[in-house]
Amino acid sequence: MATITYRDALNEALVEEMERDESVFLMGEEVAEYDGAYKVSKGLLDRFGDGRVVDSPISELGFAGLGVGAAMVGLRPVIEFMTFNFSFLALDAVINSAAKMHYMSGGQINIPLVFRGPTGAALQLSAQHSQSCETWYLHAPGVKVVTPATPADAKGLLKAAIRDGDPVAVMEGELLYNMKGEVPDVEDGDFVIPLGLADVKREGGDVSIITNGAMVHLALMAATKLEKEGIETEVLDLRSLRPLDVNAILATVQKTNRAVVLEEGWPYVGLGSTIVSIIQEEAFDDLDAPVLRVSQADVPMPYAKNLEQMAKPSIEGVMDACKKVLYL
């Protein structure tokens, strides 16, 4: 095991997949000469040349659509959005073209494409640069979505995404890039985490927090504090949101009989409501309490430090929800 950052884990994944498969190329704003806005693509230009590591103009719709077109004829593009906030300009290419192409071509065309970049709140970037973008991508059949929370997951899931036959959005945590963690050594062989597998990041028997992405770390911090109060919390990291590991969700609910769903995005028609719905449809009899959700406040992200703090999911908020479902 090597201890590396989340950023370097993504970089390793890109290097390994580009070495393995010549049809993989990376395109996006600042990915080449500047090494990427978050330095994920550092060194790739020197290694693979400007034919495969390509600085695009600031034209999200254009270069995302270019990626879809290249994938339509068999390349495996990795399209980097500097942040997924900017990808809203490209949603026609994502939703109307990438997601639907396999279906509306009657299976003649598939889109082996990765859209990747950071999602979620950073620090004081306010409304347009701080938001969780998963829901937009999850809503459309045809797209797959993963949200790695650790360096190992980042590497393993990005590699799986690049090899997948369909469009996969790899949504990275904007505040996770510096996070360090253990990743299997390159010499130990190909490290791939299949899509659709959740991961229990902490075991516990009293209550389950079901979450994903950067929120996994908030859940773990809440669990540590709850332990001091005698509450054993299980933290289920979904990792992959579509395909969704429903078995893992049902298993943790069957184990603890109490669940809190923690999501970074807004509560309205979000990931959390979908998971709650699955639990009540398929594990109703296992529940000892209603499932509660913790999410971002249902407002655009404010700038002022105190307001931003209030808008984001908090450790205290998660702890309160856990205690509520335990009727404490």
Place this chain on the structure above:
Amino acid sequence: MADTKTRRKTDDKKGGTKTELEGFSREMLHCFLRQMLLYRRFEEKAEEAYAIGKIGGFCHLHIGQEAAAHGLAGPLRPDDYLLTSYRDHTQAIAKGVDPGPVMAELYGRKGGSVGGKGGSMHIFGVDVGFMGGHGIVGGQIPLATGMGWAIRYRKSDQICVCCLGDAAVNQGAFLESLNMAAIWKLPVIYVVENNEYGMGTAFSRVSAQPVFERAQGTGVPAHAVDGQDVLATWRLMERLVSEVRKGAGPQYVDCRTYRFRGHSMSDPVSGTYRSRQEVEGKKDTADPITILRDRLFDEKLLTQGELEEIDGEVREAIEEAVRFAEESPVPDAADLYTQTYSQINEHGRLFLDRDHGEHPSATLNT
């Protein structure tokens, strides 16, 4: 409507003495006429079938624009790519998709070019390089740019032709795409089928500069052609295809044409946005089929008998396409979920409304 009856006297005995026109052989000229008639009759048949409810949804006809359809697709190799907007039936046939599966697609049948999943706006024929009808105005332009990128990436000598309507040049995707094609010298020819109207809005009412000027500033050279003249359109495309194949980089074509029908089957041919006289005038003077037919008569390259024979062959081909569509079954219920994903992952659920596991409450939804 193009008419196989001649409007002027021709002498069959004197016909057929010439062997070529502008370098096109008699056989090739007859082929142009046959193909354009095929597109016309195909669309007329679709119009009929739509009127009696056999075809649903939106249905955008290409009637009036047959020379463009043939001139743009004809000079391409089967492995070159062509993609277009939702006005795609005849472009697909011109690139090599059989009329039967196209008609069956309009009928929503299993034998349709995409198995009944796409309908009128989404014909595909990847085996012949027809990369789709795309339903969002301008949505196909970045995709075509990506195909050009892939060709360059693989160092292949294929090319990509991207058809778009005049209204699509006002989409941001157009400017973004031409800029990228120019900086990377992509082998893409962007052809505007300029029929003067975006649905019911004259291009000139919503555009400060004419179509031809709109590539200015992108670095992509512009060309203009009379899109009702199949010979001129073919010649220009043949030249551009050859130059682009040799590395000339992207090109832009203002192909001036006219639509004789409404924007789609649910829209009026004329009315508030253009006068009946305008449309009738264009039909009289700018019908691409009539233009070629009369020219061939004048040049003694076609006899009335030959024309009737060609038209008979075309009508038979269309009847065959309709038979194919009529006889094709509707899609199976099991087809509903297939082809949403090309790869069903081993773990996790991709669809949330099915495969509800083995939990007892799952029966609620099955």
